[in-house]
Amino acid sequence: MTDLIRRTAAQLADALAAGETTSVEITQAHLDRISAVDGSIHAFLHVDAEGALEQAAASDARRAAGRPASGLDGVPIAVKDILATEGLPTTCGSKMLEGWVPPYDATVVARLKAAGLPILGKTNMDEFAMGSSTEHSAYGPTHNPWDLDRIPGGSGGGSAAAVAAFEAPLALGTDTGGSIRQPGAVTGTVGVKPTYGSISRYGLVALANSLDQVGPVTRTVLDSALLHELIGGHDPRDSTSITQPVPDLTDAARLGATGDLTGVRIGVVKELGGDAQGNEGWQDGVRQRFQESVDLMVGAGATVVEVSCPMFVHALAAYYLILPAEASSNLAKFDAMRYGLRVLPEGIVDPSAEDVMRASRDAGFGDEVKRRIILGTYALSSGYYDAYYGQAQKVRTLISRDFDAAFQQADVLLSPTAPTTAFKLGEKLDDPMAMYLNDLATIPANLSGVPGISVPGGLAEEDGLPVGIQILAPTMADDRVYRVGAALETLLTDRWGGPLLDRAPVLNGASS
């Protein structure tokens, strides 16, 4: 049974198709793993053993009747707790939504169910997806399976840790400024932020509408492609949903897995850790692993050009104005009237709706959410709007122009996913700016809408912790991140003699 949890989703799908195992066996093996290790990882906020096993049994019945619903029918998945799941609690890691059970499914969740993937449970996250460490969850942090004293990244640390700890073969995340890719990088897993608009946001509790995107969290590039194809495509319920079909991603991943990169032009972004001279703040071990990946790709036939995106240095500032502005507007809906927490203020007889709203929002939101709501309120207030929010929107245009110019020179852009490996829990908790700097390399893609992937790039020499390599492609060219990502994965795993996660420590309570 232990063997089942270490298989990739593609391998599990093959085993199911060949009749070698059942969805109930696979699902039970993952539920057992969750029971064994999640006490120390805390990747899950809610585990739905009964529901998952019911869905697994239904999957087995479909398969026995010769009518599997999809290629991944019967392969279980974990879902970030920011996606609405009918009948399952959805808290967004916030006290504001403690115990809330949505009356509907997010479109991506409905697509998982229609494709027959049993849902194991809901994964931990920074409150309303605000954070880079999962420490801002109101329900306690998730721990990195590589070192339990370190952060698993954020905001989707729960999804990445669940996959890294073999508690789930697949997970869904959401990426607003790096919340899929950065957790992927620091846990040695794969995470993809698809092109903005290519995956429905209906039923995703919005952090920043113009930046949010749902995407896959997996252990291999091919698994991400399989999941991406399943959840992608137009949704009339999302007004920003692209009508063009999703490109063929599994074909691209399989092509890449040959390891051949002949004719592919790779752009190393000078401003994102690619400058040999400067780049203060980039950990040495991260840059070494990055250089190693570039060299391997050159050996596989790729050509490398250095590209400069001078406006990227302003991306962080633009992001931390645009995001709070959108978030402060979005979170206005938590008014204690229709759903969510309602707290009666102390010492007020017959309080008004506004009194109740103020007290509820103080009690229901954590520090980081309050910081960003206030910052957003400031950026949008009269007198400051032009200087901050308006300027940030202009910088967004300039960043997209940088991308356009860079993609004239290169087919994909390459950088480390995050400037450092996983830092210690608590280290940056009360220093918001230090925390924000971790998103430096991932934010430009969200501002511009382009797709990106983080692929495990090895372990940093100084601390033995995972490093992620980010690959970015032009809008709607998601197939390129899969092709190049799969090629890099092949080149590196060949060099290592097996997947990076084989080198992760054995977790307590687990037999392997």
Add this chain to the structure above:
Amino acid sequence: MPHITRDEVAHLASLARIDLDDAELDHLAPQLSVILESVASISSVAGDDVPPTSHPMPLTNVYREDVVVPGLTAEQALSGAPASEQQRFSVPRILGDEQ
């Protein structure tokens, strides 16, 4: 350099309908100043000729056919309500004494 005072933070929190107590104000105000100082450089980056981007996709309006589709039932819509009465959300009084 922009600097945000404790009183300004209190005012903004009030606009955002969050009751912050004194300890929270003492804690958040200096942090917000640091963040603002870090993002302030943005105000001199782009010239007047640069159009703003509010959204990564060049969309204006998205239309659909005006047809009725199933929505939530009243029971579903009220399922998360802190209080409800007669198929409606029940809320605290919305008018002040003087109104």
